[in-house]
Amino acid sequence: MSRPNENLASIREDDLVVVGAGVVGVTTAILLQEKFPNKQVIIVGEKLSPSTTSDVAAGIFKWTMKSPPGCGENWPKLSWDWYQKLAKFSPKQTGVSHLPALFFSSYGSEFCESKIMESLCKVYRKLTPRELNLAQPDGKFKYGVYLHTLQIDTETYIKFLTAKFLEKGGTILEAKLSSFDEIRSKIVINCTGLGARELAGDRELTPIRGQVLQVKAPWIKSCLYADDVYIIPGQNYVTVGGTRQYGDWNLNEEPHDTSRIWDRAVQTFPCIAGAQILDVKVGLRPHRKYPRVEMEECKDKLIFHNYGHCSWGIMSSPATSLEIVEMVSEHFESRKAKL
Ligand SMILES: Cc1cc2nc3c(=O)[nH]c(=O)nc-3n(C[C@H](O)[C@H](O)[C@H](O)COP(=O)(O)OP(=O)(O)OC[C@H]3O[C@@H](n4cnc5c(N)ncnc54)[C@H](O)[C@@H]3O)c2cc1C
Structure with missing residues (x-):
């Protein structure tokens, strides 16, 4: 270089x-x-x-992206097949692994269910009422799906x-x-x-700012995603998120964001409480x-x-x-x- x-x-x-x-x-x-x-x-x-x-x-692979009019119909399948091929090798080598995921929504089924994901995933079903209460407080999340996806x-x-x-x-x-x-x-x-x-x-x-925490929590084996709170295990750490701040160019870690992310994550998924925070990262999503x-x-x-x-x-x-x-x-x- x-x-x-x-x-x-x-x-x-x-x-x-x-x-x-x-x-x-x-x-x-x-x-x-x-x-x-x-x-x-x-x-x-x-x-x-x-x-x-x-x-x-x-x-996380959860297709909700809109493609430009008149193209991109085959994009979900192209990407899915690409990563499925890589998931046959060791995730330590490629970074691609199979991941069970639970998506919860307090707003409506359209915020977690996805016809595209249903067509791609071998395992895809609605969450049972008991499973819905895995995200706290009890009764808040009325909609949810369980699926087997990929993590990169x-x-x-x-x-x-x-x-x-x-x-x-x-x-x-x-x-x-x-x-x-x-x-x-x-x-x-x-x-x-x-x-x-x-x-x-x-x-x-336009940037959409995202701040996340990278934590050590080896007992987390599934993706847990409820409204804006997410816990996603990777190869070396678990990502806990996050923020979505439209038009914000700030690349610095903000301590009040860190506290808010952590508090919401622990309230929603108490299973993360014992995790050790390793790092805090900020990225600007390229939105259009x-x-x-x-x-x-x-x-x-x-x-x-x-x-x-x-x-x-x-x-x-x-x-x-x-x-x-x-x-x-x-x-x-x-x-x-x-x-
Ligand atoms: C908190 C957070 C969580 C996310 N989670 C997910 C997720 O779960 N799943 C998912 O699919 N996506 C996720 N994303 C979105 C994803 O990170 C972005 O869509 C993706 O990284 C965009 O990749 P890119 O290569 O276009 O941009 P970048 O990774 O930003 O790369 C751009 C490259 O261009 C270079 N560059 C820019 N300008 C110039 C220049 N003038 N001259 C030379 N080089 C230049 C940069 O230096 C860099 O090398 C997340 C993003 C954030 C912030």
């Missing part, structure tokens, strides 16, 4: 450059390598794992993908771009998450109405945008990245046809 911007000059016109080294960028880069083995694929990222938003995510421990997962990428000859450059013109390549894939607000001038992008998955012609370049995954980027990154790589492939095919 190199120092900021010093190696951007080594990028050639026909390299495929992915800007962004979060989960979306690294997934896209791996897929580009697979599709175009004769091309040099380069990732340029201001921050690398474990310092990206992706590293803060609890990594992002730090382990990005490490796994990055090792594969480097093994296959990929390059990672640590640098912040202020314009796509700083790189010579004709094809750029923009996976900069919230960074696209400046880099692509996308004013629709829909993720942007499209090609744009920009002067002498083609920019393929793959950003704006808000609260669902870990889960949906395989699908949108597969779609973007297909778009790049179609571009090459149409160029070949014109020659």
